[in-house]
Amino acid sequence: DQQVKQNSPSLSVQEGRISILNCDYTNSMFDYFLWYKKYPAEGPTFLISISSIKDKNEDGRFTVFLNKSAKHLSLHIVPSQPGDSAVYFCAASDPTGANNLFFGTGTRLTVIP
Amino acid sequence: DAMVIQNPRYQVTQFGKPVTLSCSQTLNHNVMYWYQQKSSQAPKLLFHYYDKDFNNEADTPDNFQSRRPNTSFCFLDIRSPGLGDAAMYLCATSRGGTGKGYGYTFGSGTRLTVV
Numbered sequence: 001d002q003q004v005k006q007n008s009p010s011l012s013v014q015e016g017r018i019s020i021l022n023c024d025y026t027n028s029m030f031d032y033f034l035w036y037k038k039y040p041a042e043g044p045t046f047l048i049s050i051s052s053i054k055d056k057n058e059d060g061r062f063t064v065f066l067n068k069s070a071k072h073l074s075l076h077i078v079p080s081q082p083g084d085s086a087v088y089f090c091a092a093s094d095p096t097g098a099n100n101l102f103f104g105t106g107t108r109l110t111v112i113p
Numbered sequence: 114d115a116m117v118i119q120n121p122r123y124q125v126t127q128f129g130k131p132v133t134l135s136c137s138q139t140l141n142h143n144v145m146y147w148y149q150q151k152s153s154q155a156p157k158l159l160f161h162y163y164d165k166d167f168n169n170e171a172d173t174p175d176n177f178q179s180r181r182p183n184t185s186f187c188f189l190d191i192r193s194p195g196l197g198d199a200a201m202y203l204c205a206t207s208r209g210g211t212g213k214g215y216g217y218t219f220g221s222g223t224r225l226t227v228v
Contacts (some may be wrong), residue, residue, distance in 0.1 A: 002155065004155070034216045036216070036219075041122075041221070041222075042221050042222075043117075043119075043203055043205075043219030043220050043221045043222050044156075044203070044219045045219065046216035046217065046218070049216055052138075089155070089156070089217070099160065100146075100158060101158075101217060102125070102150070102155075102158075103148075103155040104155055104157045105153065105154055105155045106153075106155070
């Protein structure tokens with residue numbers, strides 16, 4: 001049973017425009033939400049996270065928004081750059097001490113120059 | 114640079130022949146994880162070690178085993194690989210309870226092919 005869902009397998013955006021990647025989850029007990037970026041032949045790298053007690057976290061061009069009532073989060077990339085082209089995974093952390101993460105299936109972002 | 118290293122990057126094994134994948138870390142993180150990722154699917158947690166405590170996911174097949182001889186190393190053993198075990202295997206580390214929100218540090222993965 002997939003607890004974290006990314007319903008868009010791919011997204012194409014023009015360079016300089018905004019990229020919006022979406023993620024939905026089912027478990028209201030998740031306490032942290034994270035975004036990872038993955039290039040081909042590499043492991044995922046941590047991008048940005050948000051605590052469940054917040055609704056927004058910003059880091060440079062990357063902003064994550066959390067809507068707890070809708071169990072939905074989104075990653076905004078502004079402005080998008082060709083180097084942002086990668087697969088983006090949404091993940092959620094369970095509240096136990098082991099920090100287990102549940103991942104979505106990923107969204108492949110292509111930024112067109 | 115502190116990092117998570119997986120060896121080998123690519124592994125080809127014969128159907129039914131035991132294979133071991135390795136992971137090492139220089140981050141001194143107390144939790145180490147093994148994930149299996151098949152094409153277009155979410156990474157699936159197989160098991161993790163919190164220090165020396167082994168935690169197996171309920172749906173991880175018995176064919177998969179793990180060892181953590183010390184803080185730095187963790188191994189994934191597949192006793193009798195089947196064609197369905199061909200996947201990318203990702204090792205990751207974290208600081209555990211105090212590291213929430215910082216996420217994992219992943220290795221580059223080992224792509225396993227079963228022939």
